[in-house]
Amino acid sequence: MKKLLIMIITATILFVVSSLKAQEFSGQAVYFSKTVMKGMKMKINGVEMSEAEQEKFEQRMNKMNEKTFFLDFNKYESVYYEEQKLDAPTSKSGMVFSSSDTEKIYKEIKTNQKMAEKDFFGKEFLIVDSLPNWNWQLEGETKKIGDYTCYKAVSIKKATSEELADYEESKKKQEQSKTSFFMMSEPKDRVTTVWYTPEIPVSQGPGEFWGLPGLILEASFDDTTILCSKVVINPKEKIRINKPKKGKKITEKEYDKIVEDKLSEYKDGDGVIQIKIDKN
Structure with a gap:
């Protein structure tokens, strides 16, 4: 009986020590994000932009979409945030051209919770929802990123029938419209490829990525x-992981509706987004 008690006490101590070490494990990763705009057709009052105008516009957009982010993490939590910079310039129409809104994303694996602090058109929102399910397909391919051996994983999100229907409707309106607007791209299956390293044993990654047996060091999707x-x-x-707190508390679905309603303010009678382009 005495031996059994000693074994139980020893096992309990080892469990507590192991748990404390897991909680103390922390780190910070720095990421560089780049979005390349290629071949987006545009019109100005019904006339397509010249190749030179298109190239100049794409260069400006690509430069604006080069960003640095930080990921602070421990064994079960992480917070992903952008390097602080001056506000992005706006077009004459007042719209900010950026690949994403200013945001801070918090992920907690134990409770499967995601919290995102976003600033959209000067209004602050706190999005609280479940973590996305990526359904990763693990592959055997490996490569080195810095000093770490990384493994490949892929997630495929199918284009929905609603997205395809919206595209066909938008395409018809765009062909008839004479206003200035972006040409909507045809929806396709979204393939996300990531590289993770088990050498850093946390199920975390940049943005909303997570769910692999190691830190995600690289991710590519769309452009x-x-x-x-x-x-x-x-x-x-x-490292201290601070949950986002600022903004009106809403769900992801509610936020998407707010964004959709706001963008509708920039649409003309044909339902396409009007823009003004400074060629200088």
Whole structure:
């Protein structure tokens, strides 16, 4: 009986120590995000932009879509946020051309919770929802990113019938319209490819990515690539994971509706988004 008690006490101590070590494990990863705009057709008062105008516009957009992000993480939590910079310039129409809104994304694996702090057109929102399910397909391919051996994983999100129907309707309106607007791209299956390393045993990654047996160091989807340039494990200055708190609390679905309603303010009678382009 005495031996059994000693074994139970020993096992309990080892469990507590192991748990404390897991909680103390923390780090910070730095990511560079780049979105490349290619071949987006545009019209100005019914006339397509020249190749030179198109190239100049794409260069400006691509430069604006180069960003640096930080991921602070421990064993079960992470917060992803953008490097602080001056406000992005706006067009004469007042619209901000950017690949994403200013945001801070918090992920908690134990409770399967996501919290995102977003600033959209000067209004702050706190989005609280479940973590997305990526349904990763693990593949055997490996490569080195810095000093870490990484493994490939792929997620495929099928284009929905609603997206295809919206595209066909928008295409008809765009062909008839004489206003200035972006040409909507045909919806396709969205393939996301990531590279993760089990050498950093946290199920975290940039943005909303998570759910793999190791930190995600690279992600590519659509025309965007996110690449980790630096990882610091257990830095001298303790990493603190602070949950987002600012903004009106809503769900992801409610936020999407707010964005849709706001963009509708920029649509003309044909239902397409009007823009003004400064050629200088």
